Amino acid sequence: MKVELRSIHKYFGPVHANNNISLTILPGTIQGIVGENGAGKSTLMKILSGFIQADEGEILLDDQVITIHSPSDALKRGIGMLHQDPLDFPPMKVIDNLLIGQEGGLFPNKRKVAADIKKLANQFGFSIDTEAYVEGLTVGERQQLEIIRLLWMGARILILDEPTTGISASQKEKLFETLTRLASEGMIVIFVSHKLEEIETLCHRAAVFRGGLLVGEAIQPYHTDDLVRLMFGKPMELGSRLGCHSEENVVEIHNLEIEDPRLHIRDVDLDVKAGEVIGLAGMEGSGQRLFLRALGGLLATTGRTKLLVKGHDLTHEPYSSYLKTGVAYVPADRMEEGLIPGLTLKEHFILTGDTKKLFIDQEESLHRTKVKISEFNIKGRPDSYVEELSGGNQQRALLALLNEPLSLVLLEHPSRGLDLESTIWLWEKLKERCKTGTAVIFISSDLEQILHYSDRILVFFGGKVSKPMLAAETNVDQLGQLIGGKGFVN
């Protein structure tokens, strides 16, 4: 099957999200799509998968002009989209998830469907338990399930919008293997990502988007610098580590103990200096998130834990005491925990602003919002609803909402969904904070980033925590070994 997009235009009010996009993709191709935050990548994918309709332009499948009315219409024509947050039904069983939307009689033949799915999953080396509940699966497993469902429903063109952000390294490897195999069988895979090394290893071709335009295409072998220049109009370089020289302790952790139904973390001792950056590495679910949440006052600690921030004993204190002492938490799930859908940017700034006043000072908040928007370079207006912002701009908004001054910033996957420029910019912002004595602790699945920006690194494995390592004295290989569980005592 061949896809052709001809002169696609899409407007959101004043925003020209897709400006005259033309792209042809041949069967058997893995087509990469890259570009800065807000460039219009997701918009084009939504048009192709029937979620929204183009204002102008044509879509051709095998040289036939078609109109796609809805996502299910797209799937009937063989176009399936894997959403970043898989669109499934978490409280329901896997088998029921598959049956919803499948056509057939009143009483579905569950046994046959389960057998078909198992057979299909086996071909790709996935193990799918059709009787499990979806909410008990990891994001990676839910993705596998959704891919299998799309193939089972007859998809020949698979669209993936930033699929690798929430999954483990081994799941990613599996995913890439699967995609390569699908392409070799003549299917089309369209792969949107911010990670250039992923594009380089996986994709046969790459299209670069900027400001709603398709500004260029590249084919293997790629030159990373050329891609970066196409994306941002200039070369980019990662900023350097700030380096912490302070002796003052901002955070003191003694005998930290956390109990969770699955993991038991105990006896962690750590002093964090003013302005220090600490990276937490480990496979998803190894305890690093529990650790971070405990430091943010979002999770109760047990045992003889003692937790001091700026000399204040915060052990067993409520979350509000943490806020008062200047501890801020930036969650990974931006729309669920960080921002409030249905409120505008300005309203978010009102909420986090001066809470002593009873009435809202509209003038002042509008002004403050505008200042923050330009300072943090958010592509949006004060009256934009947060859910309309592109992923990267939501992250910028979250950072702009942090109060100052802060003693400790805790971040889950700070650069998730950010383009290269925004990642560099994010760290510049964090480094500014560090200079004023704020300590930063962050989780990332990107080892390069951890090595690049941290002063010290902790590795988590099954609830065990390594001794702090100096980032300057370690390397990706050593970290990789530890993450896999090699080298942990007892």
Add this chain to the structure above:
Amino acid sequence: MEFNLILVGLAGVIAAATPIVFATIGETITEKAGVTNLSVNGTIILSAMTGFAVATSTDNLWLGFLAGAFVGALVAAIVAFSSITLKQSQVAVGFVLTLMCRDLAYFLGNPFMGLSGPRVPPAFEIPLLSKIPILGTLFFNQDILVYLSFLLIIFANIYVYKTRPGLSLQGIGERPASAYIRGTNVNKMRYIYTILGGALVGVAGPMYSLSVKAGWKGTISGLDGIGWIVLAIVIFGGWNPLRGSLGAYLFAFLQWLGLVLQTSLPGIPSQVLQVAPFPLMILTLLLVNIGNAEWVDRTIMGLPENVRPAISRLLRSMKTNPPSSLGVPFENE
């Protein structure tokens, strides 16, 4: 002898619970689709009056039930239109409707006050089944409405959990966006289930005025408040038709208990015993749902190893979650 009396009393409980079963299943279906129809209390009263009025005027029992269902469907259609199409608050609309329907019933029902109308034919035994000891007396010597309610419970459970459209119904209440990409017309289905659920609630009205509490007595018909209990039963029944029906039986049982105790405990004012089922019901339902509370989870963590798994399994099986998108309007981009 004593035992037989109790058995007959319990059979009466099952009959008295029948309208509540219908209303609970109706509202459960509506809420499973993601819409809260808060007008249940008013709907039951208005459809009781209308059903009685129609049945009396036409001297046709079944037209009375049809009229009740129609009233329920109409009120539900208003809720659906204002919440799904106009995107207004379901709570506000439902609340206003519930008050309006009640007062409308009292006002329009005046000419029918105290008239004697038709009644649902009395209980009859089902051959063979009614001869089963205990169960026969309880379940198989009832009137036609009770038998219909048994069928409804069975049918609703099979429909929701075993059929393809039933799975879609769960889907549109859980995550309408996911249902949409699978080709479901979310808003159309929400209309259908809201109106269908409303019709079932509407049938509960004539069940009172033509059978359980036959006749129309205006403000002293004793129907005010039942709809609110229905809403509570739906929630605590975990949006499961079978569990909801058990809740309905429990409530009718508590009411019956109040009546029985009244004769044996003359010291307690009768009002107390009449009102007691309401708070008692809420309390029972809260206990049943204790597994939902986080502090319970934490307490369980502290229990000795050997009892922990059994207790946590028990609590997990009782845990309920509302349809995730209950009350949230759906718009595809």
